[in-house]
Amino acid sequence: MFGEIMVVEFARALFTAGWINVTLTVATFPLMLMVGGLIAVLRSIPFRPLNFLLGVYVDAIRATPLLLHLFFVFFGLPMWGIRFDAWTSALVMLTLHFAAYQSVVFRSAVSSVPKSVREASRALGIEGFTCFRRVTVPLAFRIALPPTANMLVDLFRGTAIVSLLSVQDIVFKGTIMLQTYKGDSPTIFLIIALFFVAVGYPMSMVVRSLERKFAIL
Amino acid sequence: MSTVLVAFSSGDFERWRSYVPGLWEGLQVTVKVSICAMVFALVIGLAVAIASQSKKKIVKVPIHIYTQFGRVIPELVQVFIWYYVLPDFGIVLSPFMAGVIAIGIAFGPFVAEVFRAGIESIPRSQFEAARVLGFSRARIWVHVILPQATKNIFPILSGYIISIFKATSLLSFISLREVFAVARNEAALNFRYFELFTIVMLIYLALAIPTSLGLKYASGRFLRW
Numbered sequence: 001m002f003g004e005i006m007v008v009e010f011a012r013a014l015f016t017a018g019w020i021n022v023t024l025t026v027a028t029f030p031l032m033l034m035v036g037g038l039i040a041v042l043r044s045i046p047f048r049p050l051n052f053l054l055g056v057y058v059d060a061i062r063a064t065p066l067l068l069h070l071f072f073v074f075f076g077l078p079m080w081g082i083r084f085d086a087w088t089s090a091l092v093m094l095t096l097h098f099a100a101y102q103s104v105v106f107r108s109a110v111s112s113v114p115k116s117v118r119e120a121s122r123a124l125g126i127e128g129f130t131c132f133r134r135v136t137v138p139l140a141f142r143i144a145l146p147p148t149a150n151m152l153v154d155l156f157r158g159t160a161i162v163s164l165l166s167v168q169d170i171v172f173k174g175t176i177m178l179q180t181y182k183g184d185s186p187t188i189f190l191i192i193a194l195f196f197v198a199v200g201y202p203m204s205m206v207v208r209s210l211e212r213k214f215a216i217l
Numbered sequence: 218m219s220t221v222l223v224a225f226s227s228g229d230f231e232r233w234r235s236y237v238p239g240l241w242e243g244l245q246v247t248v249k250v251s252i253c254a255m256v257f258a259l260v261i262g263l264a265v266a267i268a269s270q271s272k273k274k275i276v277k278v279p280i281h282i283y284t285q286f287g288r289v290i291p292e293l294v295q296v297f298i299w300y301y302v303l304p305d306f307g308i309v310l311s312p313f314m315a316g317v318i319a320i321g322i323a324f325g326p327f328v329a330e331v332f333r334a335g336i337e338s339i340p341r342s343q344f345e346a347a348r349v350l351g352f353s354r355a356r357i358w359v360h361v362i363l364p365q366a367t368k369n370i371f372p373i374l375s376g377y378i379i380s381i382f383k384a385t386s387l388l389s390f391i392s393l394r395e396v397f398a399v400a401r402n403e404a405a406l407n408f409r410y411f412e413l414f415t416i417v418m419l420i421y422l423a424l425a426i427p428t429s430l431g432l433k434y435a436s437g438r439f440l441r442w
Contacts (some may be wrong), residue, residue: 063425064418065383072418075410148268153289160291162391171294178301185302193290195297200289 011191017173018195023158029152031095036102059102063180067161069093074165092160109144146211153203170195219355243399250316251382257321269333288326292384295323300391312393320384332424333371335366375432379425389415
């Protein structure tokens, strides 16, 4: 029963399911950037109550597990009449979870642009929003790029967890196959690990080169 | 539902009290497994970071594979590997052991990266100076390099310590009865998912926030060499 054909069959079935992980990552990433950016912008407004609430949100998200957030949305919210299917709850919660982390990346990038740079541009007559747009943001972009790319890798890794909500991704498929082909668990999990390495390793290599390329300030 | 919004009835308090013993048990398991996994990850990370300073290929290649591949394989997959695959090779681990090993190894690459950065921030001249003063290799590491290296990296390291603590929630899926597993079992019986998950969320917050504040305090106060 164990042969090359079996391995090819397993790989085909698992990689097909792996497509869910890739699409979920691709769908979440831009949403996560937008929400993260929005949180960062809103937190920069000097309005105490809003600032406080967003701060609590970001810290609470960062201190509790993603798994719990997913279960909260998928099992907890239907009680209040808010019902998403598994894929949508995964999308929503991955976005909200990683946006909290991303907002910190954006904020620390902006705040790590030295004050002297702004003062210098002020001395040159570049002030206010123009200074922010033409001086601070381009510099902050360089600082934020490697950690943001790293967030993409983290997000991709994080998609494995959605299998526990019965989203039919590669890990879910693997655990289902485990029930049928009990003796083949090493093959199944080797293929799953290979999938994550095959997609994730090139991504993390890109992150490393970005880190080297943009390590200036 | 409106009863919850308007006021809590005495029945609610009764029910919440009935959760306490189970959640307390689960909480203890969570704390134990977290501490074991943290220690294991720190040991692996430190060992890998020190070994990565070697220039021998036979050391460098396996370390590169572990640190680069290990960090892209999700924790959940690693947990399943230790729990579901190893029995096929005749090694049966308890959920607790499998969890500690899986999470320790899953976070090893990240911790190693942090330690490596800390070690490489120490000027090479310190190695040379220590050698000139007649320090042995082990003493150079223990008394000269590591105290300075760990001081610089402590804030980043405490972030990973919190991450390890959060990752232990995955172990509820290999039948470890930690706090999230207890809540899920309870909710499967009474369908009060929202309530139970809120409680668990508060428990995680109640543990994570003092831990991270404590680590921050410790790094400012006790780690001045």
